Amino acid sequence: xxxxxxxxxxxxxxxxxxxxxxxxxxxxxxxxxxxxxxxxxxxxxxxxxxxxxxxxxxxxxxxxxxxxxxxxxxxxxxxxxxxxxxxxxxxxxxxxxxxxxxxxxxxxxxxxxxxxxxxxxxxxxxxxxxxxxxxxxxxxxxxxxxxxxxxxxxxxxxxxxxxxxxxxxxxxxxxxxxxxxxxxxxxxxxxxxxxxxxxxxxxxxxxxxxxxxxxxxxxxxxxxxxxxxxxxxxxxxxxxxxxxxxxxxxxxxxxxxxxxxxxxxxxxxxxxxxxxxxxxxxxxxxxxxxxxxxxxxxxxxxxxxxxxxxxxxxxxxxxxxxxxxxxxxxxxxxxxxxxxxxxxxxxxxxxxxxxxxxxxxxxxxxxxxxxxxxxxxxxxxxxxxxxxxxxxxxxxxxxxxxxxxxxxxxxxxxxxxxxxxxxxxxxxxxxxxxxxxxxxxxxxxxxxxxx
Amino acid sequence: xxxxxxxxxxxxxxxxxxxxxxxxxxxxxxxxxxxxxxxxxxxxxxxxxxxxxxxxxxxxxxxxxxxxxxxxxxxxxxxxxxxxxxxxxxxxxxxxxxxxxxxxxxxxxxxxxxxxxxxxxxxxxxxxxxxxxxxxxxxxxxxxxxxxxxxxxxxxxxxxxxxxxxxxxxxxxxxxxxxxxxxxxxxxxxxxxxxxxxxxxxxxxxxxxxxxxxxxxxxxxxxxxxxxxxxxxxxxxxxxxxxxxxxxxxxxxxxxxxxxxxxxxxxxxxxxxxxxxxxxxxxxxxxxxxxxxxxxxxxxxxxxxxxxxxxxxxxxxxxxxxxxxxxxxxxxxxxxxxxxxxxxxxxxxxxxxxxxxxxxxxxxxxxxxxxxxxxxxxxxxxxxxxxxxxxxxxxxxxxxxxxxxxxxxxxxxxxxxxxxxxxxxxxxxxxxxxxxxxxxxxxxxxxxxxxxxxxxxxxxxxxxxxxx
Numbered sequence: 001x002x003x004x005x006x007x008x009x010x011x012x013x014x015x016x017x018x019x020x021x022x023x024x025x026x027x028x029x030x031x032x033x034x035x036x037x038x039x040x041x042x043x044x045x046x047x048x049x050x051x052x053x054x055x056x057x058x059x060x061x062x063x064x065x066x067x068x069x070x071x072x073x074x075x076x077x078x079x080x081x082x083x084x085x086x087x088x089x090x091x092x093x094x095x096x097x098x099x100x101x102x103x104x105x106x107x108x109x110x111x112x113x114x115x116x117x118x119x120x121x122x123x124x125x126x127x128x129x130x131x132x133x134x135x136x137x138x139x140x141x142x143x144x145x146x147x148x149x150x151x152x153x154x155x156x157x158x159x160x161x162x163x164x165x166x167x168x169x170x171x172x173x174x175x176x177x178x179x180x181x182x183x184x185x186x187x188x189x190x191x192x193x194x195x196x197x198x199x200x201x202x203x204x205x206x207x208x209x210x211x212x213x214x215x216x217x218x219x220x221x222x223x224x225x226x227x228x229x230x231x232x233x234x235x236x237x238x239x240x241x242x243x244x245x246x247x248x249x250x251x252x253x254x255x256x257x258x259x260x261x262x263x264x265x266x267x268x269x270x271x272x273x274x275x276x277x278x279x280x281x282x283x284x285x286x287x288x289x290x291x292x293x294x295x296x297x298x299x300x301x302x303x304x305x306x307x308x309x310x311x312x313x314x315x316x317x318x319x320x321x322x323x324x325x326x327x328x329x330x331x332x333x334x335x336x337x338x339x340x341x342x343x344x345x346x347x348x349x350x351x352x353x354x355x356x357x358x359x360x361x362x363x364x365x366x367x368x369x370x371x372x373x374x375x376x377x378x379x380x381x382x383x384x385x386x387x388x389x390x391x392x393x394x395x396x397x398x399x400x401x402x403x404x405x406x407x408x409x410x411x412x413x414x415x416x417x418x419x420x421x422x423x424x425x426x427x428x429x430x431x432x433x434x435x436x437x438x439x440x441x442x443x444x445x446x447x448x449x450x451x
Numbered sequence: 452x453x454x455x456x457x458x459x460x461x462x463x464x465x466x467x468x469x470x471x472x473x474x475x476x477x478x479x480x481x482x483x484x485x486x487x488x489x490x491x492x493x494x495x496x497x498x499x500x501x502x503x504x505x506x507x508x509x510x511x512x513x514x515x516x517x518x519x520x521x522x523x524x525x526x527x528x529x530x531x532x533x534x535x536x537x538x539x540x541x542x543x544x545x546x547x548x549x550x551x552x553x554x555x556x557x558x559x560x561x562x563x564x565x566x567x568x569x570x571x572x573x574x575x576x577x578x579x580x581x582x583x584x585x586x587x588x589x590x591x592x593x594x595x596x597x598x599x600x601x602x603x604x605x606x607x608x609x610x611x612x613x614x615x616x617x618x619x620x621x622x623x624x625x626x627x628x629x630x631x632x633x634x635x636x637x638x639x640x641x642x643x644x645x646x647x648x649x650x651x652x653x654x655x656x657x658x659x660x661x662x663x664x665x666x667x668x669x670x671x672x673x674x675x676x677x678x679x680x681x682x683x684x685x686x687x688x689x690x691x692x693x694x695x696x697x698x699x700x701x702x703x704x705x706x707x708x709x710x711x712x713x714x715x716x717x718x719x720x721x722x723x724x725x726x727x728x729x730x731x732x733x734x735x736x737x738x739x740x741x742x743x744x745x746x747x748x749x750x751x752x753x754x755x756x757x758x759x760x761x762x763x764x765x766x767x768x769x770x771x772x773x774x775x776x777x778x779x780x781x782x783x784x785x786x787x788x789x790x791x792x793x794x795x796x797x798x799x800x801x802x803x804x805x806x807x808x809x810x811x812x813x814x815x816x817x818x819x820x821x822x823x824x825x826x827x828x829x830x831x832x833x834x835x836x837x838x839x840x841x842x843x844x845x846x847x848x849x850x851x852x853x854x855x856x857x858x859x860x861x862x863x864x865x866x867x868x869x870x871x872x873x874x875x876x877x878x879x880x881x882x883x884x885x886x887x888x889x890x891x892x893x894x895x896x897x898x899x900x901x902x903x904x905x906x907x908x909x910x911x912x913x914x915x916x917x918x919x
Binding site: 011016413415 | 452457458461462464465467468471472474475493494497632633634635638639641642660661662664665666669670671672673707843844847889890892893894896897900901904905906
């Protein structure tokens, strides 16, 4: 029996050095070897035969398959009842019955992540009343809508949070498109719609634009006006129309977006994300009276305010400014559309690499969530705790380790699988709230009948 | 059990102390290696304990037949059985979902269910196993009569995850050798290679992956064209450091048991053309493809030169598909195949310049690296659509460096410089380590481990090539 002397000595010396960090108290902080893991070498993973391995993985990783929302909405004041009422009408399939949702958010929303999943589920349940709002062109490469392919050129694009123009006129979606003759915007829809509406700014000296469905000329819109104010022009679409475009014909035109609707009852879910957005966008950067015009035109039944991820890395802002600005948003909304329900939706978890190397939660996130919950309770708004619903502290670390990964390597943006989870959680919470609302309705009717 | 994990090194040390005391007894030494191989496989999945012995036994029996029968027809039938068996294994476990999915897309029929999942390292196992029967068929090697030796060689654990793809005959000759020793130099070199591999993998490859590459490839549209371009270069370096790091650990692990494995890399991004690149990148795979696939394709001896070029393309497309059942790998293989064919045609037409000027060599290397990096986009992307997004973002020519932090830039710089370190420097550091006293070697390894622990405390990501 003989061991190779030199390599053996190296191994023994190495093990001795590793042991030293365990034995000598002064060296404890240099400890890198966890001896408890040694017996783990003998752990074997048995291959369990499964008829449905993919479904099992789905069940393990994806709470969207759960039957009941674990984290329902906070809505003690029943603020969402006005929205549920619209939903109830849509469910009854009455003619023109629509439940309109505006979802304001940041980068995941601008890519229609989360919102597209929530839209799909709500429209499946309550009917599809149309795709909703789209921008004229992609203000950034990341902009995308499921079911509506947007493309445009020739525009000067002014996103609300990066704009050189300070008039605060950014339409419903937070982006303004200024252009002259030749500037075009096109939306390719995946399904038929009955109407389209273009949102623009009426302004002195405003030019004209033409609207097309494929090759068919639908009409001209004159954006000339005595003063700057919101303008909307609506057109009926041919049944087979899939590609809708607008083209500036003359003068300067300033557009905000296009909206697509159907005649069937159901849900319209407008996804209104701005890259890098935070609460100040709605609280300060939007001109209040212009935004009011927009809101009053689109007549939402529910407005979802879903910010927090971008401000979470500025703890001073979180602690000293975010509450005030969130309150300002609610005030503006109540003043503009008092009949609409308001849902404050907390940010998702946001991961960061900690000093230990692990992926933890950005420290300001839990504080921000607490602030949002308090504001919602104070102002009688509903609140959805996305952060807790998706798993709370360290979720993004777990999502990053999941196979397939549920979050990107920036620990911020969910992969489609992760976005689906959050969209499903929101849908479940809304559905559960709606079911409770219906129960209350039945109880009320029973009591009235009893009297 | 990743070969960069602490469990692996506990396992390796245990095998070291198990193997060397019995190394002089041939049967016991082979049994120790076989035990290590199957233990290693079982750590991935107990299913391997059925699959690998059965697969190996089939080729061993075919090998005995090839040694016994000289009739051309019988030999051809035997080798065909071996090829069908190994390719069939790969097809059943790796390619069936891809075939079914595309069949369903073309015909519009519902996709049939297929529940067999791909066992890790099977592509490497099958290619390695085929070297035995194909070498016997070509009479380039002699069959072993020892079942134990064959089982030990064909599933040799340092090579099973991601190569280097080693000819079984080469492993057999070393395993069956009576005199087994581990010199001071080889022992020191084994430790050096393991340390170097860990450093490449955990300090460079994983850092670049987590802090730039994965982010850019996850959401290219969130980054400017310049950032995406840097992300692509970073992936080229990540892949090199990841795979060559794995290879260093594999070669070092084998050397701990006195077995020498072939090298797999030789400064690939210094290649002056694409043919040169394949002489430097994943050398054992390109040798395999050349020796066992390219030379086996029909038409090479034909007067029609076109076969030389089409066979290059076919070989590389199959090489691409070997990496995974995806259209992205097909495109990657096609790009390399066409580039190889064009290079060959150019060299046939113009001849090979023997002593080009330094700037001409530099320009060639630069252009070759650009092409290789362009092809890596398809290799790395999850789908053709996502690869197209990456290309589009780069083509947008938008510029910003906001998402490339200073530490990332520094690691990128170190990685790029490290790749071009002259071979002499590498050999000098190897010699210096090997000749240093054992306690210095141990201390260097301990310090390296601490550095890795503090830089990469979340644990290692799987080696990229273990997926293939």
